[in-house]
Amino acid sequence: DGGITQSPKYLFRKEGQNVTLSCEQNLNHDAMYWYRQDPGQGLRLIYYSQIVNDFQKGDIAEGYSVSREKKESFPLTVTSAQKNPTAFYLCASSIGQIRGRTANEKLFFGSGTQLSVL
Amino acid sequence: DAKTTQPPSMDCAEGRAANLPCNHSTISGNEYVYWYRQIHSQGPQYIIHGLKNNETNEMASLIITEDRKSSTLILPHATLRDTAVYYCIVRSPHGSSNTGKLIFGQGTTLQVKP
Numbered sequence: 001d002g003g004i005t006q007s008p009k010y011l012f013r014k015e016g017q018n019v020t021l022s023c024e025q026n027l028n029h030d031a032m033y034w035y036r037q038d039p040g041q042g043l044r045l046i047y048y049s050q051i052v053n054d055f056q057k058g059d060i061a062e063g064y065s066v067s068r069e070k071k072e073s074f075p076l077t078v079t080s081a082q083k084n085p086t087a088f089y090l091c092a093s094s095i096g097q098i099r100g101r102t103a104n105e106k107l108f109f110g111s112g113t114q115l116s117v118l
Numbered sequence: 119d120a121k122t123t124q125p126p127s128m129d130c131a132e133g134r135a136a137n138l139p140c141n142h143s144t145i146s147g148n149e150y151v152y153w154y155r156q157i158h159s160q161g162p163q164y165i166i167h168g169l170k171n172n173e174t175n176e177m178a179s180l181i182i183t184e185d186r187k188s189s190t191l192i193l194p195h196a197t198l199r200d201t202a203v204y205y206c207i208v209r210s211p212h213g214s215s216n217t218g219k220l221i222f223g224q225g226t227t228l229q230v231k232p
Contacts, residue, residue, distance in 0.1 A: 035222075042205065043162070043222035090161050105152065105209055105220060109161025 003027065006091050006110035012118050013078065013085060021076045021113045023091035030096030032074035033107070036060060037088040046089075049074055050096055078115060089113045122206045127227045130200075136193040138226050140206030143187045150209055151182060152220070153191045155202040162205065162222070165191065196230045203227050 004025040013019045025032065031050050035043040045058030049068040063082025068074055074093075078085045092107040123141040130136040142151065150169050154162040166173055166180045168189075173180045179192040193200055205225040 040224070042224050045220075088159070092161070105150070106164050106167070107154075107162070107220065109163070111161050112159065114159075 004091060004093050004108050004110040006089075006113050009111070009113060011113055011115045013115060014118050016080045018077055018079050019085075019115065021078070021089055021091075021115070023074045023076065023110060024072055025074075025093045025108070026072060027093055027108060028071070029093035029108070030071070031094045032068070033092045033094075034058075034064070034066065034074070034076045035090040035092065037090060037112075043090060046076065086116050087114075089115055121221075122208060122223055124204075124206055124223065124226045126224065127229070129229050129231055130193075130196045132198060132230055132232050133195055136196040136200065136228055136230070138191040138193075138204050138206075138228065139188065140191070141188045142206070142208045145186050145208050151180065151186075151189050152207045152209065153178070153180065154205045154207065154222070155200075156205070156225070157199075157202045165204075196228075198230050198232065201228060201230045 007022045011019055033048040034046040036046055037043050044060050046060055046064050047055055047058050047066045049055035052068050052071045055066050055068050063079055065077045065079060066074060090112050091110045094105055094107050150167050152167040153165040155165055156162040165177050166175055168180045168182055170182060180189060182189045203225040205222050207220050209220055
């Protein structure tokens with residue numbers, strides 16, 4: 001089955017620790033995204049990547065880092081600089097751009113990772 | 119991207135049609151209307167999208183007013199499994215500097231009751 005997989009489903013972080021959330025997709029999508037969701041709130045964009053080896057900051061990038069070394073993978077690291085990391089993290093992918101234009105913003109989401117601080 | 123306004127919550131009886139409104143009065147001519155839904159503790163799921171014409175798929179229908187300033191998502195026969203938060207989003211398809219910046223608001227929590 002094609003899809004997007006996030007792991008782990010639950011993650012705990014100690015004070016001062018960096019943790020990495022995994023996101024893998026086998027949809028052959030160029031674009032991938034990370035969103036953060038706090039209880040009762042909508043989604044806020046952390047980082048996005050339109051193509052391999054390239055990524056841009058979203059609205060709340062401080063305290064986070066990403067890499068896009070492979071088309072299929074877009075891991076998110078929550079660094080110790082993120083003082084309030086407890087949230088539900090969602091990864092998504094989409095076809096991306098075709099000939100320089102956004103082809104279709106139909107996003108496919110993973111099932112999320114709940115990060116909590118010990 | 120245009121902002122949207124949705125009621126925070128709605129109830130619907132099981133088996134009846136659920137009509138979820140969305141206002142997007144500042145929408146521009148090339149912005150699409152997208153609907154997603156999120157069941158508790160899961161990732162959002164795409165439902166439908168449209169530009170000017172009404173659209174229908176296996177999940178729902180999307181009715182867009184002639185002036186495009188509002189739209190309604192219709193679930194024709196709501197079931198208990200349709201209980202979720204529904205997000206209405208408008209977005210330009212050609213904003214290369216904003217690619218991926220779909221702005222999810224707080225949406226409408228739809229409660230389908232037996």
